[in-house]
Amino acid sequence: EMRMSLKTTLFRDLILSGSDTCIGLINALIHRYLDDAASTDAISEKLRQVCPSLYRNEDALCTKVNEQLLKARTNTMSRMDKERLLQQTLETCKQIPARINLAHVCQQLSACQYFGGVVEL
Structure with missing residues (x-):
C-alpha cells in the first residue's frame, strides 16, 4: 500500500501533506536496521536532527x-x-x-x- 502511495505521490505533495507517508518510511528504515541486527543509535540521531517533528527523542x-x-x-x-x-x-x-x-x-x-x-x- 505504501509503495503504491509513493509511486503516485508528487514530491511537493509529500513535503506538504505526506507526514503519514514520511512516518511510514521512517518506520521501514528503522525496521531494516533492526532486521539486520545493526545498532540504531546513528540512524536515530540523524533522524532526530533531520526531521525532529516526525522522529522525537x-x-x-x-x-x-x-x-x-x-x-x-x-x-x-x-x-x-x-x-x-x-x-x-x-x-x-x-x-x-x-x-x-x-x-x-x-x-x-x-x-x-x-x-x-x-x-x-
Whole structure:
C-alpha cells in the first residue's frame, strides 16, 4: 500500500501533506536496521536532527527498546550480560510509558524469561 502511495505521490505533495507517508518510511528504515541486527543509535540521531517533528527523542528510545529486546533474545550473551541489558531496557521503558507497546514489550520480556521486568512494568 505504501509503495503504491509513493509511486503516485508528487514530491511537493509529500513535503506538504505526506507526514503519514514520511512516518511510514521512517518506520521501514528503522525496521531494516533492526532486521539486520545493526545498532540504531546513528540512524536515530540523524533522524532526530533531520526531521525532529516526525522522529522525537521518545521515538529513538522506543527504537532502542526494540533493539535491546531483539539482542537479548539471541543466545550469544552471557546470563549476566543479558540480565544487565534487560534491566537497561526496563529503565528505558519507564522513561516513555505512554509510547511503548506494553503487550509487545511484556511478551518479549517473557520470551527472555525476565518475568521480574514484566511485573515491574
